Amino acid sequence: MPHVPGLRSPYAKVGRLVYFGRMIDKIRLHARGTLPADYINNLGKAFDARCCTFLRVNYDELTAHVLSAPGADAAVDAAALTFAEARGGLRSDEDCEVWCGFMMKRGWRDVGAEILAKRIKESSLEAAPIMSMFDYLDFDEGRDPVSLRAWEP
Numbered sequence: 001m002p003h004v005p006g007l008r009s010p011y012a013k014v015g016r017l018v019y020f021g022r023m024i025d026k027i028r029l030h031a032r033g034t035l036p037a038d039y040i041n042n043l044g045k046a047f048d049a050r051c052c053t054f055l056r057v058n059y060d061e062l063t064a065h066v067l068s069a070p071g072a073d074a075a076v077d078a079a080a081l082t083f084a085e086a087r088g089g090l091r092s093d094e095d096c097e098v099w100c101g102f103m104m105k106r107g108w109r110d111v112g113a114e115i116l117a118k119r120i121k122e123s124s125l126e127a128a129p130i131m132s133m134f135d136y137l138d139f140d141e142g143r144d145p146v147s148l149r150a151w152e153p
Contacts, residue, residue, distance in 0.1 A: 003142040004029070004036060006072075010047070010134040011104065011150035014077045016096035018103050018134075020055075023048050024080050027066045047103070047133075054099050056088025104151050107133040 007025045014021040029035035030043060042048065044059040052059045065083045069076050085091070091099070107116035108131050119140075120130055128139045129146050138145040145151070
C-alpha cells in the first residue's frame, strides 16, 4: 500500500496504548471517504477488534463517539481513549504494558507468523527487516520503523 495521509503508524501511542490512534484515524478517514478500499473490509475487525476487546468497548459506539468529536488532534484522541475507558474501565499500567508488548510483536514467532510471511511476499517486501505485523504495516505504507526505532517511547 502507498502512504495514506492522516493514517499514523501502529507504533504511535495515544496515552499508554499503541494502535488505538491508528484505529481512530481509520474511522475518520473512512467517514471522509479517503480510506483506501483495501482497508475498509477490516474496519472493526482484526487489530481493531482486538483493541476494542482490550478496552471492552463496542467498535460501533467508539466510532460514533469519534465521529461526533470536532477535529482530530492529540486532545481529541485522548478524549476518545477516555470515552473508551469510561465504557470499559481503566486498565492498569501492567495491562497496558502487556497490550503494547503483545501488539508490537504480533507475527513474530506466534500464530500470526504465517499470515505475516504471506503479506510480506504479496507486497514484495522480502528484503525489508520486518519482524512483526506493525513493522509490515509501516514498511508497506512507506515508513521505516526500524530506522526510526518506532517501538521505543
